Amino acid sequence: MDGALPPASPTGLSAYVAVSQLLGLTLLATTGAWLGRYRGGVAWHSPLQFNVHPLCMVLGMVFLQGDALLVYRVFRHEAKRSTKVLHAVLHGLALVIALVGIVAVFESHRTKGIPDMYSLHSWCGMAAFVLYLLQWLLGCGFFLLPGASSSLRGRYKPQHVFFGIALFALSIAACLLGITEMLLFNIKDSYRHFVPEGVLANTLGVLLLAFGLVVGYVLTRDDWKRPPLAEELALSMDFKTLTEGESPDGGSQ
Amino acid sequence: MDGALPPASPTGLSAYVAVSQLLGLTLLATTGAWLGRYRGGVAWHSPLQFNVHPLCMVLGMVFLQGDALLVYRVFRHEAKRSTKVLHAVLHGLALVIALVGIVAVFESHRTKGIPDMYSLHSWCGMAAFVLYLLQWLLGCGFFLLPGASSSLRGRYKPQHVFFGIALFALSIAACLLGITEMLLFNIKDSYRHFVPEGVLANTLGVLLLAFGLVVGYVLTRDDWKRPPLAEELALSMDFKTLTEGESPDGGSQ
Numbered sequence A, B: 001m002d003g004a005l006p007p008a009s010p011t012g013l014s015a016y017v018a019v020s021q022l023l024g025l026t027l028l029a030t031t032g033a034w035l036g037r038y039r040g041g042v043a044w045h046s047p048l049q050f051n052v053h054p055l056c057m058v059l060g061m062v063f064l065q066g067d068a069l070l071v072y073r074v075f076r077h078e079a080k081r082s083t084k085v086l087h088a089v090l091h092g093l094a095l096v097i098a099l100v101g102i103v104a105v106f107e108s109h110r111t112k113g114i115p116d117m118y119s120l121h122s123w124c125g126m127a128a129f130v131l132y133l134l135q136w137l138l139g140c141g142f143f144l145l146p147g148a149s150s151s152l153r154g155r156y157k158p159q160h161v162f163f164g165i166a167l168f169a170l171s172i173a174a175c176l177l178g179i180t181e182m183l184l185f186n187i188k189d190s191y192r193h194f195v196p197e198g199v200l201a202n203t204l205g206v207l208l209l210a211f212g213l214v215v216g217y218v219l220t221r222d223d224w225k226r227p228p229l230a231e232e233l234a235l236s237m238d239f240k241t242l243t244e245g246e247s248p249d250g251g252s253q
Helices: A013-038 A047-074 A080-112 A120-144 A150-186 A196-220 A230-244 B013-038 B047-074 B080-112 B120-144 B150-186 B196-220 B230-244
Strands: none
Touching: A013 A047, A013 A196, A047 A080, A047 A120, A047 A150, A047 A196, A080 A120, A120 A150, A120 B150, A120 B196, A150 A196, A150 B120, A150 B150, A150 B196, A196 B120, A196 B150, B013 B047, B013 B196, B047 B080, B047 B120, B047 B150, B047 B196, B080 B120, B120 B150, B150 B196
């Protein structure tokens, strides 16, 4: 492998990333259209406070989480440290927005006297949020703070990548459950007659799946993974020399 | 890499596979307990026909599909052809069982005068089934029938693997949606009071996710992938020689 790769992206990657962003913006617009057209819109101190929940969860736990996962594919020729910081900042922003969405539904439940955390949607959603927060803290601890050794980072990285994609999938599943709950609570009797609100919300579900599918494809395609830059390879060789006593010219300890 | 690997499995693989099977059997038992204890059991020509649907979908689209995905990790030292046939047979069985489950829900809807295919669950579930059938047909066409060239198989294989895992995830998501629908149709008012049926069905959802997580982990862990056997490496070298005019001793065409 040649470390000094040209700065071009692999064929097709840009097109897939563009499609993911188009899907992401469309699913945000569809969520807005559903809440605005059929659910009275969004407001904090009002009976509409509940509607902040789906908007924040789709924005934070799906769109921003998905985009945070994509940064290593999109900014493949930037310095790793900058990309890592962007990855952490986007995930952090996603967590803050998701937290606002969670506060909204708990406050709305309290106002209306509805118990919390009884449904499969709430179990999946809360598990996704808590594990996502844990994953973010572990990620910062291992990869951003200086404490972890290179070999420890190397051992943790595959777990971080697997759980990152698994949590993204769980977040999308939780959104689909939330859509189904909202429809069955609000339009249970007319849903079966293919009323426009039902079809629109189902379409939002399909868009969420499509976004997840495209992001998942970009992330898991082997030849689209971020190649190490020339200076990273050199650094890694220096580090190996320092820690394992090997010299770059092949001498051993 | 050494082609003549010893027949031992990698450390940890057997334990993860055992956990996956324990989870799989537990989720089947939980589905049976839910339907038997709270939904009157299962029967074909009766008002209980609907209950055939969740049982078949959990058995076919989750348990058997998951086990079919695992065969290349479990039977890692068997001949590739036998493993491939087992992979296809298990997926085929899963499809037949899922088809019975789909017929059950359509017939049950017809008897009760309920429209079909209006919910997000039905959209996701039908998409999962149709794409799974398509994936199976393509898999048989590319990998079991003799027509496809080695290079065509090599190009299709990563897509087959990605869509295989994605369809497994979609199948689990469709099951979670089905659980939520069943609960909101049957115990909408008591669900919020943490009644035993609701907690049991939520637990089934968590078990489905846990099964998916463990199977997904086993499938995607790099060092657990099936290594090529010595005779497969030799065959592949012979094939390369025949098709590309290269001789194994390094001579070119």
